[in-house]
Amino acid sequence: MREPGADRLVPVPPSGRVFRGQRRVRFGDVSQRGRLRLDALACYLQDLSSDDTADSGVEDDIPWVVRRCVVEIYKPATFRDDLELATWCSGIGSRWAERRVTATSPSGAHIEAATLWVHVDVSSGRAVPLPSTFASVYGEAACGREISARLQHGVEVPDDAERMQWNVRVADIDMLGHVNNAATWALVEEVLAHRHDLTPPFRAELEYRLPIELGDDVRLAWSANDKGLRIWAMRETRDAALDEVLASARVLAL
Numbered sequence: 001m002r003e004p005g006a007d008r009l010v011p012v013p014p015s016g017r018v019f020r021g022q023r024r025v026r027f028g029d030v031s032q033r034g035r036l037r038l039d040a041l042a043c044y045l046q047d048l049s050s051d052d053t054a055d056s057g058v059e060d061d062i063p064w065v066v067r068r069c070v071v072e073i074y075k076p077a078t079f080r081d082d083l084e085l086a087t088w089c090s091g092i093g094s095r096w097a098e099r100r101v102t103a104t105s106p107s108g109a110h111i112e113a114a115t116l117w118v119h120v121d122v123s124s125g126r127a128v129p130l131p132s133t134f135a136s137v138y139g140e141a142a143c144g145r146e147i148s149a150r151l152q153h154g155v156e157v158p159d160d161a162e163r164m165q166w167n168v169r170v171a172d173i174d175m176l177g178h179v180n181n182a183a184t185w186a187l188v189e190e191v192l193a194h195r196h197d198l199t200p201p202f203r204a205e206l207e208y209r210l211p212i213e214l215g216d217d218v219r220l221a222w223s224a225n226d227k228g229l230r231i232w233a234m235r236e237t238r239d240a241a242l243d244e245v246l247a248s249a250r251v252l253a254l
Helices: 038-056 136-144 181-192
Strands: 019-022 064-077 084-094 098-102 110-119 163-166 202-209 219-224 228-235 242-253
Touching: 019 038, 038 064, 038 084, 038 098, 038 181, 064 181, 084 136, 098 136, 098 163, 163 181, 181 202, 181 219, 181 228, 181 242
Parallel strands: none
Antiparallel strands: 019 084, 064 110, 064 202, 084 098, 098 110, 163 219, 202 242, 219 228, 228 242
16 A cells, blocks of 8 residues: 655665765754745755765656655754765656665764655656666665655635745745745744744645646745644735745654
């Protein structure tokens, strides 16, 4: 039975490909309070994934885009922490795959993450089958686990949600012409800056529904209760009742 991708954080596999890397937390990666920001962490995950793919020998010129990502921060990394990272394929679908990452440091930082990557054709925007060599390289680590690309967040924004503008910057746009998945995590940081009470350990989830493009009029809405924080990034239309939800997030205390 298929599980939702980027939800359950499975352990390091007993066998199969596990790729490792290191990263030092730099000054530009941390919040005012010294915590490794979620958008900077997402860059680490993205770079490690890219390095693994390049090292694996899987020949593929079709890009991957993120559909969903979950991060559990048990103890946050801070300025000058030296992170040890390990990544592996933790689930496979017909046109997508899940990548797990674990990050620790000698100072005690501990972060777990899973990202659902979809294999897409640039010209059509459609999901396409995985490369023919993918299973032979990554399949053993996945341990036969099959995943779906189903999203899990609701798009109904409460009437009493707080709202504010979120400006799309040229620096956020990647080669595919939309806000990069790592830069999208900045919207979660924007809301967390208003909620100093919500600190690690926590679980943060981000779902990417539609591309955010340069020139989009994007508004953030957020709502908090005793279960945590919910966030929506919306593109305004002429009819406010029909605003499109482009991305959504949840932050839940662990």
